[in-house]
Amino acid sequence: MSHRMFLRSLYRLQNLSRSSSNINPKHAVFAAFQPLLHNRPYANTPQPAASASSVNQTELAKFAAIADSWWDVEGPFKPLHIMNPTRLAFLRSTLCRHFGKDPFSARPFEGLKVVDVGCGGGILSEPLARMGASVIGIDAEEKNIKIARLHADLDPVASSIEYRCTTAENLVEEQMKFDAVIASEVIEHVADPAEFCKSLSALTMSNGATVISTINRSMRAYATAIVAAEYILHWLPKGTHQWSSFLTPEELVLILQRASISVEEMAGFAYDPLTGQWSLSDDIGVNFIAFGVKISQ
Amino acid sequence: MSRLIATRRLVSKIFIPRLATRAFCTDAPEKLNDVPSGSHFNKEPEGDEHFMNDVPQHDIAIVGGGMVGMALACSLASMPLTKHLSIAIIDSNPALSNGPVIKKDDPPDPRVSTVTPSTISLFKDIGAWEHVEQHRHAYFDKMQVWDYTGFGYTKYNARDADKDVLGCVVENKVLHKSLLSCLQNKDFNSTIYPTRLSSLSLPTRSVSSAGASVSSTSSKNLANLAKLDLSDGTNLYAKLVVGADGSKSRVRELAGIKTTGWNYSQSAVICTVEHPTENFCAWQRFLPAGPIALLPIGDNFSNIVWTMSPKDASNHKIMNEVDFVKAVNHALDSGYGPRPESRVFGGDVLSSFFRPDVTSSVHERFEPPPKVVRLVSDRMAFPLSLMHANQYASKRVVLIGDAAHTVHPLAGQGVNMGYGDVSSLSNVIADGVAVGSDIGEVTLLKKYEAERKTANIAMMAVLDGFQKAYSVDFGPINILRAAAFNGANVFAPLKRNIISYASGERRLPFLS
Numbered sequence: 020m021s022h023r024m025f026l027r028s029l030y031r032l033q034n035l036s037r038s039s040s041n042i043n044p045k046h047a048v049f050a051a052f053q054p055l056l057h058n059r060p061y062a063n064t065p066q067p068a069a070s071a072s073s074v075n076q077t078e079l080a081k082f083a084a085i086a087d088s089w090w091d092v093e094g095p096f097k098p099l100h101i102m103n104p105t106r107l108a109f110l111r112s113t114l115c116r117h118f119g120k121d122p123f124s125a126r127p128f129e130g131l132k133v134v135d136v137g138c139g140g141g142i143l144s145e146p147l148a149r150m151g152a153s154v155i156g157i158d159a160e161e162k163n164i165k166i167a168r169l170h171a172d173l174d175p176v177a178s179s180i181e182y183r184c185t186t187a188e189n190l191v192e193e194q195m196k197f198d199a200v201i202a203s204e205v206i207e208h209v210a211d212p213a214e215f216c217k218s219l220s221a222l223t224m225s226n227g228a229t230v231i232s233t234i235n236r237s238m239r240a241y242a243t244a245i246v247a248a249e250y251i252l253h254w255l256p257k258g259t260h261q262w263s264s265f266l267t268p269e270e271l272v273l274i275l276q277r278a279s280i281s282v283e284e285m286a287g288f289a290y291d292p293l294t295g296q297w298s299l300s301d302d303i304g305v306n307f308i309a310f311g312v313k314i315s316q
Numbered sequence: 317m318s319r320l321i322a323t324r325r326l327v328s329k330i331f332i333p334r335l336a337t338r339a340f341c342t343d344a345p346e347k348l349n350d351v352p353s354g355s356h357f358n359k360e361p362e363g364d365e366h367f368m369n370d371v372p373q374h375d376i377a378i379v380g381g382g383m384v385g386m387a388l389a390c391s392l393a394s395m396p397l398t399k400h401l402s403i404a405i406i407d408s409n410p411a412l413s414n415g416p417v418i419k420k421d422d423p424p425d426p427r428v429s430t431v432t433p434s435t436i437s438l439f440k441d442i443g444a445w446e447h448v449e450q451h452r453h454a455y456f457d458k459m460q461v462w463d464y465t466g467f468g469y470t471k472y473n474a475r476d477a478d479k480d481v482l483g484c485v486v487e488n489k490v491l492h493k494s495l496l497s498c499l500q501n502k503d504f505n506s507t508i509y510p511t512r513l514s515s516l517s518l519p520t521r522s523v524s525s526a527g528a529s530v531s532s533t534s535s536k537n538l539a540n541l542a543k544l545d546l547s548d549g550t551n552l553y554a555k556l557v558v559g560a561d562g563s564k565s566r567v568r569e570l571a572g573i574k575t576t577g578w579n580y581s582q583s584a585v586i587c588t589v590e591h592p593t594e595n596f597c598a599w600q601r602f603l604p605a606g607p608i609a610l611l612p613i614g615d616n617f618s619n620i621v622w623t624m625s626p627k628d629a630s631n632h633k634i635m636n637e638v639d640f641v642k643a644v645n646h647a648l649d650s651g652y653g654p655r656p657e658s659r660v661f662g663g664d665v666l667s668s669f670f671r672p673d674v675t676s677s678v679h680e681r682f683e684p685p686p687k688v689v690r691l692v693s694d695r696m697a698f699p700l701s702l703m704h705a706n707q708y709a710s711k712r713v714v715l716i717g718d719a720a721h722t723v724h725p726l727a728g729q730g731v732n733m734g735y736g737d738v739s740s741l742s743n744v745i746a747d748g749v750a751v752g753s754d755i756g757e758v759t760l761l762k763k764y765e766a767e768r769k770t771a772n773i774a775m776m777a778v779l780d781g782f783q784k785a786y787s788v789d790f791g792p793i794n795i796l797r798a799a800a801f802n803g804a805n806v807f808a809p810l811k812r813n814i815i816s817y818a819s820g821e822r823r824l825p826f827l828s
């Protein structure tokens with residue numbers, strides 16, 4: 020399995036995201052800075068037997084509890100805010116290339132229908148709309164959707180976003196299709212990642228794009244994310260993180276493959292604590308983002 | 317998706333406010349055509365100003381259309397990622413709307429700027445340098461610095477730094493006019509408001525407290541913008557307010573940004589003089605009360621920047637012209653002490669140490685500066701001071717140019733620092749647009765602050781040190797000072813560094 024498909028465009032991208040000049044992958048300590056975002060509690064929560072829902076109620080409850088702080092750049096979602104330009108630079112580069120869009124346009128995604136699955140407060144949905152995409156943001160948690168709606172209405176461009184409290188599998192039932200399906204920092208919170216990927220695939224048009232970002236279950240991710248947050252910083256009770264709920268890049272590529280998505284590019288996110296900035300790197304050791312294309316059937 | 321914007325007419329407009337009474341003449345809801353001519357309505361806010369309850373809305377409002385504010389507008393207009401932005405320029409300066417045509421044989425204005433190679437490349441990038449070149453300007457490739465005690469001199473040559481020129485002296489009005497012409501020639505959506513900023517309301521509300529708001533979507537998104545009140549009684553909204561309104565910045569004051577600064581007990585006298593032949597060298601001589609500089613500005617003219625005590629400055633401003641010319645020649649050459657004919661002190665000793673690095677200019681002889689024959693402009697005197705804003709960015713507000721930092725004109729760096737701000741800020745905005753950021757977001761603007769604050773503070777520290785070193789006559793210490801000059805002269809690599817810092821291309825060593 021080739022999981023080191025590193026992009027030709029990486030260096031261009033890095034210039035775009037501007038935080039590139041001093042990449043030091045060893046500084047990737049993402050999870051230490053976002054204790055709340057990637058923890059699956061104690062044991063797997065039993066799922067409602069009959070339904071094939073991707074929802075893990077315990078996970079949702081955690082987001083509901085802090086929903087008010089989605090747009091506080093110094094709050095618990097700070098890591099998502101500071102990571103935003105970096106993941107958007109990756110999206111800009113991969114989607115422009117794939118869909119033949121002008122990378123120098125201010126609204127390169129004009130004409131693309133995009134769904135942001137697990138959109139939370141809309142941190143990623145709003146810039147996508149400003150970049151010209153017509154965006155639907157969905158989240159399983161009603162509170163998140165309310166906050167996302169209120170915030171988007173503060174900006175006339177973002178107010179074009181359609182927010183819905185629903186799940187990917189519900190949109191599949193409605194037979195919706197998108198040019199690009201994005202699930203950023205969500206897969207580690209769902210009940211069954213493989214099923215979730217199948218839903219994402221079903222929402223993607225033939226030859227469309229699926230983009231997933233998440234945290235890596237490698238030894239280093241373990242060391243930085245869990246040890247730092249739980250044992251050194253004492254931010255969380257010991258044992259909060261269920262390390263086994265993270266995927267490795269190989270596993271993600273594999274389950275996407277089974278869902279008819281062929282992963283074509285992958286990049287790591289490196290955090291530099293000195294500058295407080297994220298940048299794209301070829302180190303997928305802690306956080307990574309994968310771009311895949313729906314195989315036409 | 318087709319946007320109305322694609323078909324808009326791209327012209328720079330002058331916004332003339334409608335009579336306030338007009339709003340009362342109709343009880344019907346505002347009609348779409350009831351707006352200043354040249355503007356359009358569409359549902360997509362970016363890319364065009366539009367009017368919400370009659371109030372124009374822009375992506376960026378630049379307060380102050382001086383040399384720096386105009387350069388920002390041109391720079392945004394010339395970059396692919398920012399050229400769609402709708403820009404308001406607010407300034408009551410008549411030069412913006414109907415500035416006089418500059419004639420080549422007008423006597424030169426005493427307000428000039430020494431622009432560095434970095435500034436020249438910014439002007440070339442935005443397409444304004446070709447306009448500068450149509451007017452009077454003077455490149456110089458040599459600089460001679462010496463001391464009245466006659467002990468030392470230093471000559472800088474552009475080729476020491478592997479360059480063609482060390483800089484170019486241009487009248488401020490030429491820089492300003494070139495930027496204006498450049499903007500008018502561009503496919504860009506900018507509106508000039510010939511008025512002044514009087515007050516500013518910035519959004520404070522956070523989204524969670526927006527809770528059960530019943531207001532319409534349109535008024536909600538206005539609450540998230542900066543609202544500018546103009547002195548003609550009109551208003552406008554913007555996502556980002558740029559304070560380019562000079563050293564007494566109103567934007568800075570209204571945003572509550574504090575400054576740090578100090579005055580020197582010195583003033584500078586500035587004027588334009590004529591000499592018999594054309595000059596291609598920048599000259600600077602250190603006198604007991606401070607330096608006098610003679611900068612070429614093209615034809616047989618040069619600009620004088622002369623530092624002295626405030627009392628002497630007011631005397632020199634009012635003395636008759638013949639006496640003044642005599643005093644200038646005295647200060648530049650004939651008075652105070654002998655010319656440094658030979659390098660008796662330091663030079664030869666040092667050059668034997670550094671011989672491998674010696675460059676040709678080391679052996680160039682001291683040259684006397686041109687003899688001034690006539691005064692051709694008004695004389696202006698102003699006190700020397702340094703001022704620095706403690707922050708350059710807050711939510712929806714950013715400061716550039718003299719609004720962020722004001723320096724004394726001795727080294728001619730004032731406007732160059734402002735142009736450094738312009739390149740940095742326009743790149744940061746372009747980066748923000750590239751990834752769909754809200755361009756007034758403070759996290760984005762702080763990147764600009766981080767980039768420019770260090771560079772500007774370093775430059776100010778150098779200027780302050782420079783000022784302190786030369787503001788008092790230390791007597792015998794002058795000998796050391798002269799030795800330092802000669803040392804710099806023979807130590808070519810060091811000299812190359814000094815030139816690079818002065819021309820804005822290199823970071824200072826303690827920053828790298």
Ligand SMILES: Cc1cc2nc3c(=O)[nH]c(=O)nc-3n(C[C@H](O)[C@H](O)[C@H](O)COP(=O)(O)OP(=O)(O)OC[C@H]3O[C@@H](n4cnc5c(N)ncnc54)[C@H](O)[C@@H]3O)c2cc1C
Nearest residue numbers: 380382383384429512513561562566717718725728730731
């Ligand atoms: C006498 C003198 C000589 C100098 N010589 C040199 C030199 O040789 N070399 C050099 O590099 N620098 C020199 N400087 C410094 C240089 O002129 C400044 O650095 C430069 O002009 C800064 O440009 P700016 O656009 O930031 O500000 P300014 O040129 O001060 O422009 C500010 C603009 O804002 C407008 N404005 C102010 N308040 C408001 C308001 N409330 N609403 C709307 N508009 C407003 C004003 O009308 C003006 O047009 C000199 C300065 C002075 C005073």
Ligand SMILES: C[S@@+](CC[C@H](N)C(=O)[O-])C[C@H]1O[C@@H](n2cnc3c(N)ncnc32)[C@H](O)[C@@H]1O
Nearest residue numbers: 073074082137138139142158159160203204208
């Ligand atoms: C870490 S947040 C990421 C938010 C957003 N994607 C971002 O990166 O800014 C994860 C989000 O996924 C949502 N979520 C969790 N499980 C979900 C599911 N099965 N379907 C839809 N959303 C889900 C949570 O409510 C939460 O808002």
